[in-house]
Amino acid sequence: xSSDRPxxxxxxxxxxxxxxxxxxxxxxxxxxxxxxDLYPGEVVGVLGHNGAGKxxxxxxxxxxxxxxxxxxxxKGERAVINNPRDARRYRIETIYQYLALADNLDAAANxxxxxxxxxxxxxxDDAQMEAETRRIMxxxxxxxxxxxAPVKALSGGQRQSVAIARxxxxxxxxxxxxxxxxxxxxxxxxxxxxxxxxxxxxxxGIFLIDHDIHQVKALxxxxxxxxxxxxxxxxxxxxxxxxxxxxxxxxxxxxxEAPRLEEVLGGEVH
Amino acid sequence: MTDAASTQGPARRRSFxxxxxxxxxxxxxxxxxxxxxxxxxxxxxGRFLTPRNVFNLTIQTVSVAxxxxxxxxxxxxxxxxxxxxxxxxxxxAMMAMTQTVVTPEWLGxxxxxxxxxPIAITVGILTGAAIGAxxxxxxxxxxxxxxxxTLGGLLVWRNVAWYLTRGQTxxxxxxxxxxxxxxxxxxxxxxxxxxxxxxxxxxxxxLWNSRRNKMRHDFPVKPLWAEAVIAAxxxxxxxxxxxxxxxxxxxxxxxxxxxxxxxxxxxxxxTEGYGLPISVVLLVLVAIVMTVVAQRTRLGRYIFAxxxxxxxxxxxxxxxxxxxxxxxxxxxxxxxxxxxxxxxxLTFHSNDIGTLDELRVIAAAVIGGTALSGGIxxxxxxxxxxxxxxxxxxxxxxxxxxAPLQNIVVGAVLVLAxxxxxxxxxxxxxxx
Numbered sequence: 001x002s003s004d005r006p007x008x009x010x011x012x013x014x015x016x017x018x019x020x021x022x023x024x025x026x027x028x029x030x031x032x033x034x035x036x037d038l039y040p041g042e043v044v045g046v047l048g049h050n051g052a053g054k055x056x057x058x059x060x061x062x063x064x065x066x067x068x069x070x071x072x073x074x075k076g077e078r079a080v081i082n083n084p085r086d087a088r089r090y091r092i093e094t095i096y097q098y099l100a101l102a103d104n105l106d107a108a109a110n111x112x113x114x115x116x117x118x119x120x121x122x123x124x125d126d127a128q129m130e131a132e133t134r135r136i137m138x139x140x141x142x143x144x145x146x147x148x149a150p151v152k153a154l155s156g157g158q159r160q161s162v163a164i165a166r167x168x169x170x171x172x173x174x175x176x177x178x179x180x181x182x183x184x185x186x187x188x189x190x191x192x193x194x195x196x197x198x199x200x201x202x203x204x205g206i207f208l209i210d211h212d213i214h215q216v217k218a219l220x221x222x223x224x225x226x227x228x229x230x231x232x233x234x235x236x237x238x239x240x241x242x243x244x245x246x247x248x249x250x251x252x253x254x255x256x257e258a259p260r261l262e263e264v265l266g267g268e269v270h
Numbered sequence: 271m272t273d274a275a276s277t278q279g280p281a282r283r284r285s286f287x288x289x290x291x292x293x294x295x296x297x298x299x300x301x302x303x304x305x306x307x308x309x310x311x312x313x314x315x316g317r318f319l320t321p322r323n324v325f326n327l328t329i330q331t332v333s334v335a336x337x338x339x340x341x342x343x344x345x346x347x348x349x350x351x352x353x354x355x356x357x358x359x360x361x362x363a364m365m366a367m368t369q370t371v372v373t374p375e376w377l378g379x380x381x382x383x384x385x386x387x388p389i390a391i392t393v394g395i396l397t398g399a400a401i402g403a404x405x406x407x408x409x410x411x412x413x414x415x416x417x418x419x420t421l422g423g424l425l426v427w428r429n430v431a432w433y434l435t436r437g438q439t440x441x442x443x444x445x446x447x448x449x450x451x452x453x454x455x456x457x458x459x460x461x462x463x464x465x466x467x468x469x470x471x472x473x474x475x476x477l478w479n480s481r482r483n484k485m486r487h488d489f490p491v492k493p494l495w496a497e498a499v500i501a502a503x504x505x506x507x508x509x510x511x512x513x514x515x516x517x518x519x520x521x522x523x524x525x526x527x528x529x530x531x532x533x534x535x536x537x538x539x540x541t542e543g544y545g546l547p548i549s550v551v552l553l554v555l556v557a558i559v560m561t562v563v564a565q566r567t568r569l570g571r572y573i574f575a576x577x578x579x580x581x582x583x584x585x586x587x588x589x590x591x592x593x594x595x596x597x598x599x600x601x602x603x604x605x606x607x608x609x610x611x612x613x614x615x616l617t618f619h620s621n622d623i624g625t626l627d628e629l630r631v632i633a634a635a636v637i638g639g640t641a642l643s644g645g646i647x648x649x650x651x652x653x654x655x656x657x658x659x660x661x662x663x664x665x666x667x668x669x670x671x672x673a674p675l676q677n678i679v680v681g682a683v684l685v686l687a688x689x690x691x692x693x694x695x696x697x698x699x700x701x702x
Contacts (some may be wrong), residue, residue: 062585064584064585082404083587084584084585084586084587085587088587094585096585100579100581100582100585101579101582101588102574102575102576102579102582102583102645103578103579103645104574104577104578104579104645104646105571105575105578109571109575110582112574112686113571113575113582113583113588114583114587114588115586116568116571118568122567123562123566123567124566124567124568124571126566127483127487128487130487130489131487138343160478202300230350264667270408
């Protein structure tokens with residue numbers, strides 16, 4: 001997969017620049033002066049242990065959490081993002097780890113949640129929304145048929161495709177995916193990987209939060225590693241080895257300055 | 271055209287009953303209600319399903335059913351409102367004082383002025399909305415659990431009503447206001463038939479509109495004959511109900527008084543049925559509005575979404591705190607409307623009005639299939655739940671079951687209904 005990867009042009013204006021982002025909970029610096037950028041057609045992996053601050057960083061970008069400091073630039077312009085609606089205006093869409101679907105509603109109601117289509121009289125137009133949902137799903141998941149069922153009756157992969165359809169339908173330019181394959185089987189994971197590839201070819205920028213180093217190597221162009229709220233560094237995944245990435249995640253050291261992995265592991269086992 | 275369904279994917283074999291695409295839960299409830307009604311009819315030797323008893327049953331159900339429609343939203347949003355009975359009392363007290371003191375004396379309008387009832391009802395609705403919104407603010411913005419806020423409200427508003435009226439019974443209420451009480455305000459035979467005609471036309475239009483809408487988007491539709499059968503059943507039910515209420519005849523003495531009041535003489539052999547009570551028409555209108563809100567408005571969609579997954583709703587940009595305020599305010603408004611019906615049925619405001627209604631209302635919503643875990647519930651279910659509860663209560667009273675036994679049965683039925691609901695959901699693969 002990595003062989004036919006197109007080169008990313010990083011000379012222009014980035015889609016997203018996160019500058020000096022900060023967030024504290026009590027006395028703990030969950031995100032401590034972190035800066036990352038993202039270019040069109042690029043997938044940037046955001047890696048780190050649980051509690052490293054990667055989800056908090058992404059939640060500040062998606063408007064789900066207010067930030068304490070720092071600035072967000074979208075295509076070179078300073079962006080005002082204080083809530084999820086603001087982020088959507090900048091075409092930033094998020095696919096959350098736990099999918100953020102209302103289990104009791106059907107696929108169409110979830111896809112349009114918060115952005116319902118309405119008739120001339122101001123009532124929600126379920127028929128129109130279902131038609132639009134059928135249109136987008138026929139592209140993303142052609143076998144999907146269960147438009148009348150509440151999404152809790154769907155499989156993990158079907159739910160994921162609803163969540164992704166939501167982002168794609170509203171023409172996301174920046175996509176944040178929080179462990180999109182965590183709940184999926186092998187085949188479904190492959191489908192999501194294919195979709196990510198297709199979306200980046202269309203020029204979307206994608207932040208991919210993931211634990212799985214193999215997956216990051218396969219899907220991402222660059223990886224930003226966080227530890228204890230700080231950015232350890234951002235590396236090109238083609239140049240960095242899996243050991244390099246693990247060293248960054250575990251020891252918090254960049255490649256070159258990192259001690260050998262065996263030493264780190266040995267050092268942690270007392 | 272009738273087999274548009276076959277164009278959608280592989281054709282499934284559909285049984286006769288599948289073709290109707292009916293809500294099996296609704297059918298179950300209607301079935302339970304029918305069994306209940308027929309049993310009582312049999313045991314009371316034909317006294318249960320008489321025009322008189324059906325009339326009484328419906329007007330007794332209205333007050334609880336009105337509030338139950340609002341309770342559906344509250345419970346769907348994963349909250350509870352224990353204060354509805356007390357809120358009803360406070361609204362009733364405010365309205366009673368408005369029409370017996372404020373309008374006749376302070377505003378100098380005298381008794382039974384045409385403006386009295388609208389002013390009193392407005393005062394009641396504003397009171398209900400304000401108190402409900404306050405509850406919603408405490409729950410949504412300050413994060414106090416609804417159980418606690420409304421448990422406090424149960425005590426507070428019951429006694430605010432007491433304090434306002436000094437515990438006195440206030441009445442008689444305004445004559446126009448009393449039209450909402452049931453037997454004192456009915457449409458009469460002619461207007462009841464007109465209402466029945468409108469209802470049938472409305473139901474047919476809704477069915478046809480929904481079918482046309484589906485066909486416009488090439489969605490599968492029911493076979494035409496199934497649609498026709500459903501339409502016929504609805505029409506027969508509406509006409510039958512109105513016919514039954516129209517056959518409950520106004521007593522001769524009362525008719526004579528009505529003619530006298532109009533300065534006319536009653537013709538020999540004249541009879542007139544009561545027809546639809548205005549309170550029942552009010553309930554039907556509220557039920558339609560609430561159903562539209564639940565199914566076809568953003569507000570309703572957000573209530574169900576936030577009840578199904580509050581975090582998902584927030585991440586979708588829905589302001590769930592304001593949503594909580596709206597839902598409790600709506601509950602307050604419905605308590606006020608219910609207070610109009612309850613107090614005018616009594617023809618006065620009494621200190622204990624609405625006592626224990628919170629339990630009846632919650633029971634009606636839950637028997638009607640509203641899941642306490644949130645996200646699931648229907649307006650028609652809650653109304654049917656209220657009707658089943660009321661039938662059980664008055665049926666047992668007719669049979670002559672001892673009062674303590676009546677409550678024991680009602681309590682047991684509530685628990686049993688929820689158990690059946692849980693089993694049903696498990697069978698259909700629905701988790702609550």
